[in-house]
Amino acid sequence: MLHDAIKKIQSEMQKNSNHPYVQVIGTFLHQYLETNPAAAERIMAADKTIIKSLDAMRKEAEKKKVGSCAVLTDAEGFGIVLSYFGIDGVVPTATPISQPVPAPQPQPMPKAKPAAVDFDVNLDDLLR
Numbered sequence: 001m002l003h004d005a006i007k008k009i010q011s012e013m014q015k016n017s018n019h020p021y022v023q024v025i026g027t028f029l030h031q032y033l034e035t036n037p038a039a040a041e042r043i044m045a046a047d048k049t050i051i052k053s054l055d056a057m058r059k060e061a062e063k064k065k066v067g068s069c070a071v072l073t074d075a076e077g078f079g080i081v082l083s084y085f086g087i088d089g090v091v092p093t094a095t096p097i098s099q100p101v102p103a104p105q106p107q108p109m110p111k112a113k114p115a116a117v118d119f120d121v122n123l124d125d126l127l128r
Contacts, residue, residue, distance in 0.1 A: 005040035
């Protein structure tokens with residue numbers, strides 16, 4: 001079953017080789033199957049495809065849309081894909097994406113040095 005699921009993923013990736021998101025999701029599913037071979041049965045469902053999982057992801061992102069922009073984290077997106085395939089699993093993450101990034105600290109401005117004066121004018125000289 002695992003071998004068939006991997007072949008199904010690779011076949012869809014080849015069929016949609018010009019679609020970058022199919023490649024990303026296909027790679028994720030392949031890697032997921034390596035550590036979770038029991039999920040192969042769910043991926044083999046005839047009516048489930050990577051393209052349709054992207055549609056499920058789009059629908060979920062629209063729920064979070066602000067103006068014309070919708071954003072999902074990697075974990076959220078991959079979690080939606082797993083859910084679409086009917087897989088109850090945890091998405092492995094290399095780094096915690098949802099932690100806030102500290103704001104950059106402002107650098108102190110260097111103190112200006114007084115300019116050297118070559119010019120000396122006496123008001124009395126000007127008034128004469």
